[in-house]
Amino acid sequence: MNKRSKIQDVAKAAGVSTATVSRTLSSPDKVSEKTRDSVLKAVRATSYRVNRAARNLRTQRSGAILTLVPSLRNPFFSDILSGLERVLAGADYNLLITDTSEVRPDSNTLHSYLEGGQADGLVILDGSIGGADLELLNGGPYADQIIYACEWFEGTTVPSVRSDNAQGIEAAIDHLSELGHTKIAHVCGPAGNVLSDARKRGFMVSMAKKNLSYPVEYLVAGDFNLEAGRAAARTILKLEDPPTGVVCASDELAFGLIAELGAHGLSVPDDVSVVGFDDIEMAEVFVPALTTIHQDRIELGRRAAKLLLEVLADTPADDSETTVVLPVTLVARNSTAPLT
Amino acid sequence: MNKRSKIQDVAKAAGVSTATVSRTLSSPDKVSEKTRDSVLKAVRATSYRVNRAARNLRTQRSGAILTLVPSLRNPFFSDILSGLERVLAGADYNLLITDTSEVRPDSNTLHSYLEGGQADGLVILDGSIGGADLELLNGGPYADQIIYACEWFEGTTVPSVRSDNAQGIEAAIDHLSELGHTKIAHVCGPAGNVLSDARKRGFMVSMAKKNLSYPVEYLVAGDFNLEAGRAAARTILKLEDPPTGVVCASDELAFGLIAELGAHGLSVPDDVSVVGFDDIEMAEVFVPALTTIHQDRIELGRRAAKLLLEVLADTPADDSETTVVLPVTLVARNSTAPLT
C-alpha cells in the first residue's frame, strides 16, 4: 500500500506551506483563488485525507456525539437514532452508539466519554442514567454537553426533548370515554421508569378530570414488552368487575394483552377496547389494527440532535426553553369500539 | 471547570516521568508494584483520563469501528447492531454508525473513513456498497479492514458473515410440501438486492429439486416491506390458478400479504398457507402467528464483530474460511396448514 499522504506532501506538491494547505481545506476563503486551485489539485493528486486524530488533538474536539441507548434491540429506538443520525451527519458529527442494557456505564465511564475526548456531546436515551453520576466535582452536570431524549432524569437541569406523555394518555381516555366506556384500566410500564410514571400519572389525572373512578386493581403493573401484556390480561380476567377499556403504556403491551385475551375467548374490540402507546410500525398491521398514541420518533431524534448542537454552540434558541415537549396524536384504528 | 488534567500532571503528582505513567496505564506489568500504586493513586487524585485524540494520533489507530447500515429505521438491523456493539465494546472498540439510506457514501467518503483514521475497520450491512468504490488504486479492497455482514457484494473478496438464505427457502418449501402443497409461489424481495437474489435462486433450485413446477407468475416481484406484501396479494388474487402456499422473502412482506388477503375474504392458513423470512419479533404475536425462517441476528452481529476483529489482528482463524454462513431454522406457527 502506498504511504498515506499527509499535509506535508500536499504542501510540497503545491509549492506552499502546510499552513496554507490547512487553510485551504478549512476556510477556503482565506486563501487566494490561485492558491486554492493548486492546493486542491495537489490534494487530489496525492489523494490526501486529513488525519482525524491529529486534527482532533489540535482542535480539542472529537467531532463525535455519543448516544446512550437503553436497548439497541428494541426497534422503538430505531427511528430516534435515525433522526439523530441524519441531523448529526448533516452537521459533520459522527454518531457513536453504546447500548446500556448489558453494562450500565458508571460515573467514571460517563466522565471519560466527555473528558477523554471520546465525544463532544452526549444524547442520553436512558432515563435511568443521571443524577450523581453526571455531577461534576465542582457542581452541576456538563450542562452544555449533554441532552436527554425521549426519557429523562427527574429533577435534572439537563436539557431534554420528550413526547407529551400525559397528553397522550388523556387523548386515549377521551377516546374511550367518547365511545361510552367508563370502566377504564391502565396497564403500566416498568416500575421506576420515567415514561411509566408520566403515563401513569397522566392516567390518574385525566381520569379524575373526567370524574371517572376506578378501583386500584385497574392500575395493572407491567413492563414495556409482550409478555407483560399477556400477564396483564390474565390479571384483568381475574377481576370481579373487569374494565371494558384498557389504556396500555406501550404498543407491545397492547399486543400481548390482546393476544392473551383472545386466547381466553375474549375479542378485541367486541368485548374489550384497547389503546396502545407509541404507534410502532406493527400497530397498523396487527389484527385488529391498534388504536394508539402516535409519537413522531424521527422528529424526536431530529429535535434532540438540533438541541444538542445548539447547546454545544452555546446558543440555545431560548435559554429558558431547554425542555422541548413534542405533541402526540391519537390514531383511531380497530382495537377500540363503542361500548355495547 | 477545573482544567482537565493531563499525563504531565499525573507524573508530577506521582513523582515519576510521563513515560512511567503511560506504561502504568497501558501495560501495568512493565512497572514495579510500588510505582504502579503511586501512579494509580495520582491518577485518581487528579481524576485523569487519557486524551483519546492524543493516544490515537500517537498509536495511529482510532479505536472505532464504523458500521454502514442500510436503514437505521428498519428494526431488522437492531439485533445485528446489538450483537456487534456487545462484542466491539468488549474489545474496547467504539461503535460508529452511519445510515446509508439517505446519502450513499461515495468512493471518496468510503476511503476517507479508513485513511482519515475515522475508523480502524468497516462493517458493511449494505450490499449495494462495494466493487469499484472499495478498490484501492494499487488494486484490491482493504482486505484486512472491511467485512460484510448479512448482505454482501457479489464477487467481492471481502470476508463476510451471512445467513444461509438458500437453506431457509428450501426449509420453507419442504414444510409446505409436507403439508401437501404443490402450488407454491414466491414473493420476492427488492430487485437487485443480494438477499432477494439468493432467496429467489433458492426458491427456483429447491422447487426443481422437489420436481415442483410453477408458472412464471408465481415469482411475484416485491420489496421487503408491508406495502409490497399487500400489492403481492392483489397480484396473486388475480391469477387464474392461484397458489395454495406462498413463501415470502421477508416477514413484513408476509404480514402485508396476509392482511390484504384477509381484506379480500381469504383466510390464512385456511385458504392459503404463508411462510415468512427473518423471524422478527412480531412474527410470534401476529395473528395468525407466522410460520417463518428464523435468523439469529444477534449471533450474526457477534460473528461479524469477531471476524472483523480477527481480520484486523491479521489472524483469521482459517484463511480460506472468510465467508461465514450461519444456519437458519424453520419455525412452524399458525400461518401454514395442511392443504384441504
Add this chain to the structure above:
DNA sequence: CTGAAAGCGCTTACAG
C-alpha cells in the same frame, strides 16, 4: 524498572 526525548499530523496565533 525508569527517564529524556522524539515525533505522531495537524491548526493557529503571530508576524510580515
Add this chain to the structure above:
DNA sequence: CTGAAAGCGCTTACAG
C-alpha cells in the same frame, strides 16, 4: 494572503 514555528497530549524506541 502567506509562512515559520509552536504546541495539542500522548507513546515508545533507546539508553541506562
